[in-house]
């Protein structure tokens with residue numbers, strides 16, 4: 001059996017009196033896209049941050065790429081896109097990509113071609129020589145996504161990557177994610193766009209600090225007797 005790229009067992013995380021993750025167990029295999037959904041504040045970013053060791057778990061275990069987390073060396077093998085953009089505003093898009101590419105250890109000989117590829121995926125080719133300070137919010141998200149894609153990492157962890165991105169480009173980005181998945185990479189993605197949750201291999205619904213539902217989009221729709229992931233979400237939350 002292939003080893004999972006993410007293996008979370010009974011993860012727990014408390015902030016003060018607030019238990020955000022009560023007991024989260026989930027796995028992602030190579031060649032799989034897992035969509036983590038849940039209402040705002042459910043703890044999706046906290047799952048990601050504890051998995052990556054950016055927050056210390058209060059219980060349970062997080063293994064990423066077969067390594068117990070936290071582990072700094074591993075970060076070069078993971079394409080992580082946080083919810084907040086962390087870009088150098090005074091530098092151009094191209095300079096940001098070159099800087100982060102080198103940080104991630106992308107070989108000099110392939111860096112220029114890799115930058116051209118990821119910039120094209122997010123439709124930023126024409127804006128690469130402009131300073132990031134003049135980018136719109138959506139352009140900054142796209143640059144952050146391009147940075148995460150650099151070096152074709154084994155594991156992509158994308159926290160709401162398509163916020164502020166228009167539908168046509170979103171479709172192009174999903175086609176790239178599917179291609180990376182088909183090449184055997186594992187992808188963890190959080191989203192508030194319920195149509196996007198139809199495009200993943202497995203959906204995990206986080207509610208009350210636990211995974212309340214898990215399965216393929218089709219299996220969940222059957223289980224909840226509805227015809228969309230949005231309806232699954234509403235029914236699980238008790239709204240519908």
Ligand SMILES: Nc1ncnc2c1ncn2[C@@H]1O[C@H](COP(=O)(O)OP(=O)(O)OP(=O)(O)O)[C@@H](O)[C@H]1O
Pocket residue numbers: 015020038039040041042043044045046047083
């Ligand atoms: N560093 C922190 N200190 C204290 N509380 C925190 C911290 N990080 C997160 N929280 C709390 O944990 C809860 C879950 O936050 P988290 O950002 O993981 O949710 P989310 O599901 O990603 O939300 P959204 O969909 O709005 O991004 C929230 O109530 C938040 O206020």
